[in-house]
Amino acid sequence: PTPDVPAEQTDGYHLVVDALKLNDVETIYGVVGIPITDLARLAQAEGIRYIGFRHESNAGHAAAIAGYLTKKPGVCLTVSAPGFLNGLVALANATTNCFPMVQISGSSERHVVDLKQGDYEEMDQLAAAQQFCKAAYRVSRVEDIGRGIARALRTAISGRPGGVYLDIPAAVLGSIMDAEAGAKTLSRLVDPAPRQLPAPEAVDRAIEVLATAERPLVVLGKGAAYAQADDQIREFIESTGIPYVPMSMAKGLLPDDHPQSAATARSLALKKADVVMLVGARLNWLLNHGQAPQWNPDAKFVQVDIEPTEMDSNQPIAAPLVGDIESVFEALAERTKPGQIAAPTAWREELAARSAQNVAKMAERLKADKHPMQFMGALKAIRDVVHERPETYIVNEGANALDLARNVIDMHVPRHRLDSGTWGVMGIGMGYAIAAAVETGDPVVAVEGDSAFGFSGMELETICRYNLPVVTVIMNNGGVYRGDDVNPLGDAPAPTALMIEARHDKMIEAFGGKGYRATTPAEVTAALTEALASGGPALIDCVIDPSAGTESGNIGHLNPKGIGLTK
Ligand SMILES: Nc1ncnc2c1ncn2[C@@H]1O[C@H](COP(=O)(O)OP(=O)(O)O)[C@@H](O)[C@H]1O
Numbered sequence: 001p002t003p004d005v006p007a008e009q010t011d012g013y014h015l016v017v018d019a020l021k022l023n024d025v026e027t028i029y030g031v032v033g034i035p036i037t038d039l040a041r042l043a044q045a046e047g048i049r050y051i052g053f054r055h056e057s058n059a060g061h062a063a064a065i066a067g068y069l070t071k072k073p074g075v076c077l078t079v080s081a082p083g084f085l086n087g088l089v090a091l092a093n094a095t096t097n098c099f100p101m102v103q104i105s106g107s108s109e110r111h112v113v114d115l116k117q118g119d120y121e122e123m124d125q126l127a128a129a130q131q132f133c134k135a136a137y138r139v140s141r142v143e144d145i146g147r148g149i150a151r152a153l154r155t156a157i158s159g160r161p162g163g164v165y166l167d168i169p170a171a172v173l174g175s176i177m178d179a180e181a182g183a184k185t186l187s188r189l190v191d192p193a194p195r196q197l198p199a200p201e202a203v204d205r206a207i208e209v210l211a212t213a214e215r216p217l218v219v220l221g222k223g224a225a226y227a228q229a230d231d232q233i234r235e236f237i238e239s240t241g242i243p244y245v246p247m248s249m250a251k252g253l254l255p256d257d258h259p260q261s262a263a264t265a266r267s268l269a270l271k272k273a274d275v276v277m278l279v280g281a282r283l284n285w286l287l288n289h290g291q292a293p294q295w296n297p298d299a300k301f302v303q304v305d306i307e308p309t310e311m312d313s314n315q316p317i318a319a320p321l322v323g324d325i326e327s328v329f330e331a332l333a334e335r336t337k338p339g340q341i342a343a344p345t346a347w348r349e350e351l352a353a354r355s356a357q358n359v360a361k362m363a364e365r366l367k368a369d370k371h372p373m374q375f376m377g378a379l380k381a382i383r384d385v386v387h388e389r390p391e392t393y394i395v396n397e398g399a400n401a402l403d404l405a406r407n408v409i410d411m412h413v414p415r416h417r418l419d420s421g422t423w424g425v426m427g428i429g430m431g432y433a434i435a436a437a438v439e440t441g442d443p444v445v446a447v448e449g450d451s452a453f454g455f456s457g458m459e460l461e462t463i464c465r466y467n468l469p470v471v472t473v474i475m476n477n478g479g480v481y482r483g484d485d486v487n488p489l490g491d492a493p494a495p496t497a498l499m500i501e502a503r504h505d506k507m508i509e510a511f512g513g514k515g516y517r518a519t520t521p522a523e524v525t526a527a528l529t530e531a532l533a534s535g536g537p538a539l540i541d542c543v544i545d546p547s548a549g550t551e552s553g554n555i556g557h558l559n560p561k562g563i564g565l566t567k
């Protein structure tokens with residue numbers, strides 16, 4: 001600068017955008033408003049892709065699954081207070097599922113908030129966020145923006161990934177400082193997710209335990225999918241011959257029709273396995289906490305996880321293998337002697353026989369083509385169409401719509417099934433579908449329960465606005481779990497009832513998308529084939545028998561019993 005030319009200046013808005021770009025953030029998912037509308041405008045003007053949503057929960061779910069798919073933190077941008085709170089379900093869900101994301105929210109004036117003087121959208125957002133995420137930070141000075149962004153991104157992605165909250169008060173966004181000095185406050189992360197190498201003795205201990213197994217089993221969790229160590233994992237499974245079961249989002253890590261898959265003999269595998277190797281899978285409710293009768297009470301556990309405190313959470317772990325999955329499997333490959341770990345043939349044959357029986361039973365169920373259409377008829381049609389298009393992402397939520405689709409729609413490539421995950425949260429559908437399409441450019445089929453769809457259905461407009469290749473397929477059984485509950489006392493709808501005659505296909509037409517109504521599996525096949533060929537937004541309303549479905553799907557036993565509804 002010279003005396004008559006003022007030094008070039010920058011401000012908080014620009015420093016946020018510069019810091020995000022410096023750290024390879026390419027997309028922001030959000031809902032604009034005070035005080036961050038201009039931040040979204042500037043980000044877009046500077047080349048960051050901005051995807052505008054109708055509700056912050058959906059933007060947050062999109063950011064979370066973007067993180068899961070790309071191994072870079074997804075970024076969600078919200079306004080203060082109510083917008084911030086709307087984002088928290090997704091931030092908490094990301095943390096629960098170990099997806100890396102950062103929620104950036106504008107916030108109100110600190111001096112007004114802290115004296116509770118009644119600011120516009122007054123809330124102590126940092127305090128509120130702490131309990132729902134991996135970490136929460138606030139930037140209080142414009143010169144700290146670069147540090148805050150770097151810290152939030154690194155915390156989200158390193159170690160066990162999760163959701164991070166970054167609070168930026170309006171006053172900080174509006175603060176001005178010398179541009180040269182401002183540029184010096186920015187930094188590019190070096191190695192944001194450092195490899196966590198396993199200790200050699202831990203690797204050897206795990207090999208020993210696996211080598212003694214009569215009936216070994218590998219459980220692949222979504223952590224194994226997230227790690228993107230697909231070749232190393234496949235090599236280990238195939239070289240040892242150990243049977244494996246994939247958790248829902250790990251389906252496709254090895255193709256579901258792989259000869260060592262015990263997915264269709266899951267109960268027998270869990271009950272009889274004597275050594276179980278958990279790979280990026282927590283022994284939580286989804287795995288009955290490792291308890292009998294589902295599990296062999298004498299089973300020994302080997303656990304591979306980046307989070308040391310996960311060990312012994314539910315069962316004693318005989319061989320804790322702490323490290324990132326890629327490094328762990330590289331070390332296992334190095335230190336396992338040829339033939340040292342080999343699954344006995346008898347065990348593999350016992351599981352294969354049970355699988356064959358169960359596959360035959362499923363084939364019978366799939367053939368039953370009653371009218372009105374059943375879940376299985378519609379899901380078989382979807383499976384067959386998607387089977388020819390393995391690059392298609394499957395998003396899935398609901399109760400019966402989730403449980404049945406998980407078993408019917410098999411996967412053949414990694415990280416292509418995105419569902420309600422560890423928390424069983426409804427409402428992930430459209431956000432996950434949008435991010436999968438935006439991040440990959442590949443087609444997405446969202447298989448939605450009719451109730452589940454309702455949580456994010458307004459994003460059909462978002463899908464149409466960006467003309468995304470997303471086909472929403474609704475399993476319309478007219479209710480939460482089913483559509484034939486009745487209110488014993490009068491004609492008000494039962495608590496689980498939705499409109500049987502709902503025409504969801506008309507909804508997408510309101511935004512220029514293509515709507516289809518399918519009452520038979522053949523109509524599902526035709527509609528889905530046409531919709532995928534179009535490459536544009538579409539919705540298929542599958543009219544399903546309202547009496548089809550069980551309460552809470554496979555997890556009805558979680559409902560408390562009490563004395564029952566009749567006094
Ligand atoms: N890169 C990684 N290396 C090792 N473990 C990981 C990695 N990423 C995530 N994890 C772990 O994977 C686990 C995921 O478990 P979970 O969500 O229960 O999977 P699922 O529900 O599919 O069984 C978490 O405990 C997390 O710490």
Ligand SMILES: Cc1ncc(Cc2csc(CCOP(=O)(O)OP(=O)(O)O)c2C)c(N)n1
Nearest residue numbers: 398399400401426449450451452479480481
């Ligand atoms: C945020 C949130 N609110 C409520 C619920 C409780 C629930 C679990 S499953 C479900 C929907 C089941 O009906 P749907 O029609 O989608 O599926 P189907 O069985 O095929 O009829 C609800 C409302 C959850 N999990 N999360």
Ligand SMILES: [Mg+2]
Nearest residue numbers: 450451479481
């Ligand atoms: Mg339903």
